[in-house]
Amino acid sequence: MIKLSAKLMDIDYRGVMLNREDARKTGVLDGDRIQIINQERGASVQAVVTTTETIIQEGTVGIFYVTNKRLDAKEGETFEIRVADRPVSIDYIKKKMDGGKFTSDETFSVVKDIVNDVLSPGEVSAYITGSYINGLDMDEIEYLTRAMVSTGEQISFGSHPIVDKHSIGGVPGNKITLLVVPIIAAAGLKIPKTSSRAITGAGGTADLMEALCPVSFSADEVRNMTEKAGAVIVWGGATNIAPADDRIITHEYPLKIDARGQMLASVMAKKYAVGADLVVIDIPVGEHAKVRNPEEGRKLAREFIELGERLGMRVECALTYGDSPIGHAIGVNLEVREALKALEGANIPGSLIQKSTSLAGIALEMAGKAQNGEGGKLAEEILKSGKALEKMKEIIKIQGGNPDVKSDDIVPGSHSYDINAPESGYVVELNNSSLITIARTAGAPNDHGAGIYIHKKKGNHVKKGEPIFTIYADRPWRLESALETGRRLMPVIVEGMMIDRIPSDYWRNSRQL
Numbered sequence: 175m176i177k178l179s180a181k182l183m184d185i186d187y188r189g190v191m192l193n194r195e196d197a198r199k200t201g202v203l204d205g206d207r208i209q210i211i212n213q214e215r216g217a218s219v220q221a222v223v224t225t226t227e228t229i230i231q232e233g234t235v236g237i238f239y240v241t242n243k244r245l246d247a248k249e250g251e252t253f254e255i256r257v258a259d260r261p262v263s264i265d266y267i268k269k270k271m272d273g274g275k276f277t278s279d280e281t282f283s284v285v286k287d288i289v290n291d292v293l294s295p296g297e298v299s300a301y302i303t304g305s306y307i308n309g310l311d312m313d314e315i316e317y318l319t320r321a322m323v324s325t326g327e328q329i330s331f332g333s334h335p336i337v338d339k340h341s342i343g344g345v346p347g348n349k350i351t352l353l354v355v356p357i358i359a360a361a362g363l364k365i366p367k368t369s370s371r372a373i374t375g376a377g378g379t380a381d382l383m384e385a386l387c388p389v390s391f392s393a394d395e396v397r398n399m400t401e402k403a404g405a406v407i408v409w410g411g412a413t414n415i416a417p418a419d420d421r422i423i424t425h426e427y428p429l430k431i432d433a434r435g436q437m438l439a440s441v442m443a444k445k446y447a448v449g450a451d452l453v454v455i456d457i458p459v460g461e462h463a464k465v466r467n468p469e470e471g472r473k474l475a476r477e478f479i480e481l482g483e484r485l486g487m488r489v490e491c492a493l494t495y496g497d498s499p500i501g502h503a504i505g506v507n508l509e510v511r512e513a514l515k516a517l518e519g520a521n522i523p524g525s526l527i528q529k530s531t532s533l534a535g536i537a538l539e540m541a542g543k544a545q546n547g548e549g550g551k552l553a554e555e556i557l558k559s560g561k562a563l564e565k566m567k568e569i570i571k572i573q574g575g576n577p578d579v580k581s582d583d584i585v586p587g588s589h590s591y592d593i594n595a596p597e598s599g600y601v602v603e604l605n606n607s608s609l610i611t612i613a614r615t616a617g618a619p620n621d622h623g624a625g626i627y628i629h630k631k632k633g634n635h636v637k638k639g640e641p642i643f644t645i646y647a648d649r650p651w652r653l654e655s656a657l658e659t660g661r662r663l664m665p666v667i668v669e670g671m672m673i674d675r676i677p678s679d680y681w682r683n684s685r686q687l
């Protein structure tokens with residue numbers, strides 16, 4: 175054991191940094207774990223070590239920002255540093271990587287160590303990859319859901335039913351939560367909606383809502399705001415509701431993967447933790463979506479329903495069209511503007527309003543607000559009457575945003591480029607996954623102005639030279655990269671257009687490269 179004085183490092187990262195000499199004295203290498211202890215205050219956390227020769231001087235321990243949120247160290251405070259045992263959860267992760275099955279206790283141990291930052295980013299990625307490749311069965315998924323809930327805070331409400339909705343994502347432009355939640359709340363129901371940020375997409379609901387108001391709240395605040403306004407739309411990652419969820423999603427985001435078992439647990443843990451009784455799940459189905467065909471969609475729906483039964487929630491699922499973006503906008507500001515326009519009563523074509531009112535309609539029927547088969551109509555009436563817009567303003571206000579915001583106040587990035595049709599014909603291919611990659615390369619979701627506006631969707635006729643879609647970015651170099659990505663991925667095909675020309679000396683030239 176050695177004693178070191180704290181140096182606070184304002185870096186949004188987990189763990190500690192030790193001078194190599196102190197690491198040697200303690201007996202740890204890069205990636206090992208230490209226990210940092212202040213006996214007087216009773217403060218003690220485990221952290222993964224990074225070593226340095228220059229950034230941290232001998233006699234000092236650098237404490238990264240996220241770890242210090244739990245340790246609450248002051249600059250210069252003295253801490254005892256000891257080698258920490260290798261967590262047993264790593265053995266469980268290896269077991270899963272070798273194709274084994276988690277028990278309930280093993281799952282809890284892994285989740286607890288993720289939440290307490292005991293596992294390094296590499297170990298969390300190994301857990302996700304092991305579960306992604308070898309899968310989780312329904313028992314393991316239930317264990318994971320319960321572990322995610324029990325390692326965080328839970329909310330309970332005085333009156334019921336509590337309604338909730340969730341989309342598994344995977345379809346670009348899926349801004350429907352900004353319509354579905356206010357419609358349900360305007361019907362007099364409570365819906366404490368927590369969302370994640372983008373996982374495989376260019377803007378998750380939490381990213382979108384953040385363009386209108388703060389989304390980071392404690393569990394208590396979520397409950398109080400929902401009691402007052404009937405609804406919230408907040409970022410689950412900030413609430414300490416199922417805190418493991420966001421840690422897992424952070425590692426899935428760069429890989430653009432959403433492991434099936436973890437997805438079921440991630441969604442249902444958020445519902446269970448807010449005390450939901452009635453849950454509607456949106457499962458987009460399409461060639462480039464997370465679920466490729468209706469059979470797979472029905473299987474996933476059964477799994478959601480079964481998991482709901484195990485946890486005491488009534489779940490209904492909607493298989494939705496996931497072959498084409500929802501509405502015309504992809505990326506934070508473009509999507510928020512489109513959603514607000516729909517709430518303001520603009521004549522937005524098709525998919526956004528239809529999908530939103532169908533999903534909201536299922537919830538209204540489940541809660542007994544509408545007869546079976548009448549929910550969609552009631553949802554549409556609520557939207558058209560302006561009551562959903564009023565409710566959305568109330569939600570924005572209670573979360574600390576400007577309730578008078580108009581759709582036209584939310585503007586796309588100032589750098590844009592139109593992708594025009596090379597030929598006249600029908601749009602026969604508009605690849606969701608490539609559109610998302612282009613929008614992300616343009617800066618989405620971090621740059622709120624970045625994204626894509628689609629003028630012609632699959633099946634639409636386009637004349638030569640007309641724009642098919644426009645790419646927006648907040649920074650010129652991001653737009654350049656997005657264009658380069660677009661040229662490589664060719665996300666759109668117009669019937670009759672030549673896709674590529676391969677000259678006879680192509681192979682010789684490429685071999686020379």
Ligand SMILES: O=P(O)(O)OC[C@H]1O[C@H](OP(=O)(O)O)[C@H](O)[C@@H]1O
Pocket residue numbers: 339340341342343344345351368369370371372373374375376377378379380432
């Ligand atoms: O990034 P991809 O994987 O498309 O989807 C992730 C999005 O889907 C869900 O939407 P909601 O919370 O039901 O609105 C998540 O919370 C997240 O916002």
Ligand SMILES: O=c1cc[nH]c(=O)[nH]1
Pocket residue numbers: 341342343369370373432436437438440441
């Ligand atoms: O909230 C969500 C949505 C999709 N997939 C997840 O893992 N979580």
